Amino acid sequence: MGSSPVYALEHDGGPEYESGYASGTSSEADLADIYFTKPHLAFLNRQLQNLEPQEILRWCITTLPNLYQETAFGLTGLTTLDMLSKMKIPRPQMVDLLFFDTLHHFPETYKLIDRIRERYPLVALHIFKPAGADTAEEFARQHGEKLWETNDQLYDWLAKVEPAQRAYKELQVGAVLTGRRRSQGGQRGDIPVIEVDEAGLVKVNPFANWSFKQVNDYIKDNNVPYNELLDRGYKSVGDWHSTKPVKEGEDERAGRWQGQQKTECGIHNPRSKFAQFLKEQELKKQQEALRQALDSVDDSESVGHGIAS
Template sequence: MLDQSLDIRAERLNERYRHHAATEVLRRAVTDPDLGKVALVSSFGAESVVLLHMVSVVAPGLPVLFIDTQMLFPETLEYQREVSAKLGLTDVRVIRANETEVSRLDPDGTLHQFNQDACCDLRKTVPLETALSGFDAWITGRKRFQGGQRTDLEFFEPEPPLRLRVNPLAHWRMEDVQTYMIENNLPRHPLVAKGYPSIGCAPCTSPVKQGEDPRAGRWRGSEKTECGIHFIGGRMVRGKVPA
């Protein structure tokens, strides 16, 4: 059962900001006492620059956590450096898995070939959980139009046992994202032009054909749809999240 205090806080925040635009949700969220200490978690992926730009305008000193799984595309690493510098983000923290744990659990870097969930847990979920231990809430770039478990997304949601998640772009459409990028002349991830509308680790991301779901290239050929960092309490939840 979900922590009631988190449920109540999320409900109160959603009611408070229900009619606000994304930028205002973000602007107010970083100082709202009902949220506490907040960080942005960014993959520096295909659409990440929108939220990163908003943060650079309203709170450029906000901590930005970037998980380097050490299996990312070289283009993503270069894009992360480029965007951070261009937007003037002053507190970007590169998060990596514990070297001892990687040596123990994935010494030859092939864990993803036979247990994708375990690889994501080792290289993303656990490092992020450690990095977020000092925060009361974190900001994500998830949107309803991305489908799957995201179709009923609200601005604020509980993440038991202790944190809230903030989704300023929850109600945006795909065209809103593209329009924002164009109007603000934001740099695009170089892999987008090569057919990657959703970008994760290199071994588990493939190009998407015209007409396919934008996330079809993530863990292609498996039932996996999320890396784990967006599951409730870090648990691998399939289907509808239990009440």
């Protein structure tokens, strides 16, 4: 397999990698295919800011290699998919879909996926699940019941972040389209149209300027299949255990993780956050192994003293 495109920000003193992709080697495989200087990235955002989503999508298709669309089949993702389907893009340039199946989506979401396959048969869908599990029951046997309550960061890592990173590596993903919009509030309130994450992955938010009403109107006007839950008061749909309907006047994503201090599932959080989390998890394992070893030594000594006496 060829090397994945690596994107980086560059400043006057050389490339500024947000991820540590720069290993210090000089082999061709380690060199980034595209560099965005900070002024260039700022310029692109100023230009793209004034374009309609269809124009931004065309720019992405002609500019960004190894481009995929990440989606959980929310309204914005469905709008993206429908717009792309109407651009008459040759198959080699079509944008494949990436869906991270946490195994805890609503039945309505899985039903929608079947309808999407029928409506857009030419679009390839890549589904990535938590490692070593194909069902919610298998996931629970491996990691315990209701992991999202006992350790929500570990749940995010296992169900979302790790599958995403595995997908990027296996598919050689260089850039992704997301469904994030500023009108969704929270951490999304000031997102740019185009950004580069810590590992050099380009993320494009073609609908950053659109409102919920705009995407909802598009879905209705173009008869795009959508999640039945949206007709029951839901505006943003994720896992069944952390998604509720929203009340009149509430933010669009107010129904996600109610009562918790979080607004993102992990995929759009800094990767360094999860690197630190993994280090902490590993340290806990080591400390537990040491404790068990010391307990075992203490038990052996107790037995030895008993025999001696």
